[in-house]
Amino acid sequence: MVIRTVRRRHPGKEKSSLKAYVRMNKNASVTPGARKGRGKGIAALVALLLGAQAFAGTALVGGRLIDGFGHLPIANSVILVDEGVIQQVGTVDSLPVPEGYEVVSTEGMDVLPGLWENHAHLMLTGHSDYSHWHPTYADRFASEIMPASPVQLLLAGVTTTRDLGATLEDSLSLKRRIESGEIPGPRVFISGPFIQHEPYPNTEMYRWGVSGAADGRRKVALLAEAGVDIIKLIDQDKMTLAEAQAVVDEAHKHNLKVVAHSHRPDEIRRGLEIGVDNFEHTGLTTAPEYPADVIRLLRERTATGRVAGGPMFWTPTVEGLWNYEFTVANPEKLDSDCWHRGLEPSTIADIEESIRYPGQLAYTQLTPIRKPTLKRKFLQLREAGVVMLVGTDSGIPMKFHCQSTWNEMDVWVNVMGVDPMDTIRAATYWGAVMMGVEDKWGTVSAGKYADIIAVKGDVLRHINLLSRVDFVMKGGVIYKHDGRPVEEAL
Ligand SMILES: [Zn+2]
Numbered sequence: 262m263v264i265r266t267v268r269r270r271h272p273g274k275e276k277s278s279l280k281a282y283v284r285m286n287k288n289a290s291v292t293p294g295a296r297k298g299r300g301k302g303i304a305a306l307v308a309l310l311l312g313a314q315a316f317a318g319t320a321l322v323g324g325r326l327i328d329g330f331g332h333l334p335i336a337n338s339v340i341l342v343d344e345g346v347i348q349q350v351g352t353v354d355s356l357p358v359p360e361g362y363e364v365v366s367t368e369g370m371d372v373l374p375g376l377w378e379n380h381a382h383l384m385l386t387g388h389s390d391y392s393h394w395h396p397t398y399a400d401r402f403a404s405e406i407m408p409a410s411p412v413q414l415l416l417a418g419v420t421t422t423r424d425l426g427a428t429l430e431d432s433l434s435l436k437r438r439i440e441s442g443e444i445p446g447p448r449v450f451i452s453g454p455f456i457q458h459e460p461y462p463n464t465e466m467y468r469w470g471v472s473g474a475a476d477g478r479r480k481v482a483l484l485a486e487a488g489v490d491i492i493k494l495i496d497q498d499k500m501t502l503a504e505a506q507a508v509v510d511e512a513h514k515h516n517l518k519v520v521a522h523s524h525r526p527d528e529i530r531r532g533l534e535i536g537v538d539n540f541e542h543t544g545l546t547t548a549p550e551y552p553a554d555v556i557r558l559l560r561e562r563t564a565t566g567r568v569a570g571g572p573m574f575w576t577p578t579v580e581g582l583w584n585y586e587f588t589v590a591n592p593e594k595l596d597s598d599c600w601h602r603g604l605e606p607s608t609i610a611d612i613e614e615s616i617r618y619p620g621q622l623a624y625t626q627l628t629p630i631r632k633p634t635l636k637r638k639f640l641q642l643r644e645a646g647v648v649m650l651v652g653t654d655s656g657i658p659m660k661f662h663c664q665s666t667w668n669e670m671d672v673w674v675n676v677m678g679v680d681p682m683d684t685i686r687a688a689t690y691w692g693a694v695m696m697g698v699e700d701k702w703g704t705v706s707a708g709k710y711a712d713i714i715a716v717k718g719d720v721l722r723h724i725n726l727l728s729r730v731d732f733v734m735k736g737g738v739i740y741k742h743d744g745r746p747v748e749e750a751l
Pocket residue numbers: 380381382425654
């Protein structure tokens with residue numbers, strides 16, 4: 262078989278309604294398979310008009326497939342993609358490439374489901390001073406900042422993300438624009454504003470306070486009706502029990518899961534009491550471990566599966582803490598231009614200025630004292646039976662969207678001793694289970710959306726090869742190939 266390598270299967274930068282039509286057509290808001298037939302005629306017509314070759318589908322051929330289920334990898338895999346959906350998965354021996362398919366070689370590569378960044382802040386891009394960032398850039402969140410963040414994630418191999426805490430209107434608009442194909446980026450599950458006892462000064466636009474149980478219910482219902490995908494709860498220990506319970510119950514009534522901060526032991530105790538589905542972080546303090554009663558409660562929770570949504574999830578977000586001293590000692594990674602994409606030169610200069618002295622940020626002064634506690638807490642959580650998710654707080658000071666996710670995976674494997682396969686599943690399959698969408702995303706298997714990445718080499722031996730993802734496909738569209746962005750698709 263002659264293997265041709267073709268970069269793209271959809272037209273480029275034409276500023277015409279044709280492009281909009283094609284983008285609409287690749288919008289993946291329908292269930293897999295639902296668009297079959299109709300789209301193919303359009304794709305063929307468009308290809309004809311633009312003088313490009315029309316393909317019946319795309320075949321990814323030759324690489325080793327790590328499918329996200331935790332199976333033994335499949336050598337010499339063949340993945341057939343059509344209409345944005347994975348049609349069949351097999352091997353070069355068992356699954357011939359049908360006539361008319363575009364063949365993309367994945368020889369010498371590991372092929373994986375697109376990564377999930379389970380904790381991102383798309384309205385942040387690494388600036389060190391929130392009190393400067395929010396007032397200065399609030400009116401540019403929608404036009405500049407929030408479109409820049411997702412494209413950086415996408416090129417890093419992230420095809421799905423959870424944006425946990427942002428202004429409601431900007432979040433909704435970003436989600437819509439990505440789904441319509443106007444902005445390239447991962448699929449975004451949004452929380453909109455944090456729900457909490459009281460917003461901190463000058464953060465009212467993305468933090469909603471709750472005053473009484475009825476108010477909690479009303480605000481969650483408002484978010485649900487506006488179209489958020491998840492509720493983000495913090496400081497639940499500062500709310501009354503009735504308020505916090507109302508928030509969770511109302512969220513669950515709308516089929517939304519609740520993701521909650523876990524910085525203080527009381528935040529965890531309260532969170533377990535009211536039935537949150539997913540905790541984030543490992544605490545802002547320097548305490549060496551979780552108190553015994555918290556671990557006991559957690560073990561009870563993982564033993565009973567009290568919440569209908571399944572396992573107790575936890576996104577520990579450890580890499581920023583673990584790597585902080587390395588960054589101070591060698592800040593060279595901050596000079597990478599990978600985080601410049603989509604940002605104005607003045608914005609880039611402002612961010613650079615803010616992190617010029619990485620060791621002097623107030624934000625991180627406790628970090629070296631917290632670092633030695635991380636392994637113990639991580640181990641306690643694992644032993645308590647939580648299902649961990651890969652997420653990083655991407656966007657917070659010095660933490661750029663193009664660098665975050667793979668660094669977390671690297672720390673899990675090379676510091677925390679997590680098996681590479683488990684780490685990959687925490688960055689693919691489990692995120693989809695948490696969001697209740699594992700029938701559509703999270704694995705490379707027939708019937709799922711074609712969110713697929715590939716990287717040269719053996720990621721099960723060298724997880725940080727994921728720092729240089731060579732190939733990124735989302736919904737059947739190729740955004741990165743041979744290690745380079747496919748500009749026509751971006
Ligand atoms: Zn966060």
